[in-house]
Amino acid sequence: MGKMRIRSWPKQDRPREKLKSLGRRSLTDAELIAILIGSGSKQESALALSKRILQAVDNDLQELAKLSDIEFCEFSGVGPAKAFSIIAALELGRRKRTMKFKEQPTLNSAKLVFEYFNYQFNDLQEEEFWVIYLNTACKVVDFKLIGRGGNDFTPVDIRTLLKYALTCQAHAVILTHNHPSGSLKASEMDLKLTHKIVQAARLMDIVVNDHIIFTNQHYYSFRDQGLL
Incomplete structure (x- = not known):
């Protein structure tokens, strides 16, 4: 028996028709991905392909967002165009979270930093080192990617870090980086590295308020641990 194409399904069960009649929240993750994919193959429908992709990541959208275009293309029926459509949609979802704060927040605790900046590290498979620049009221002036590295350490150019602090007239900085391994141990x-940055920043009257290590769900604060 050949596959049953989506267009032969009852209208209320077709992802696009379901979206139109019942709204976006009525769709399952697989149905949303099927709309992105657009079409399946001779062997399976777009929805069946979407379910297969999700099953490969245990139906975890965070794990799905970590896949590269090459990894998506390993699924039979997915080519570069479909892979990039899925990746673009997931990236838009990630960026949407950055709009949570309509004005620059006051970051005076590690918990607030984690809530504000966790989106930046979600789904990464390599380390990144970001610096958040603050004014005298601990409000965000800007943030900047300073280094990107492997799985266990990111090279950081301290001169670049401090040069940008002077450029944006920051009074203080918060150092942040992620541990893709999930480890919360410094x-x-x-x-x-933290000690070197603190010493160099002090010469320029710039305060290092904290250094926070991020995982997808948790954080480790150097200040909370008495290391600053």
């Missing part, structure tokens, strides 16, 4: 390299 490494010896993390400790040494």
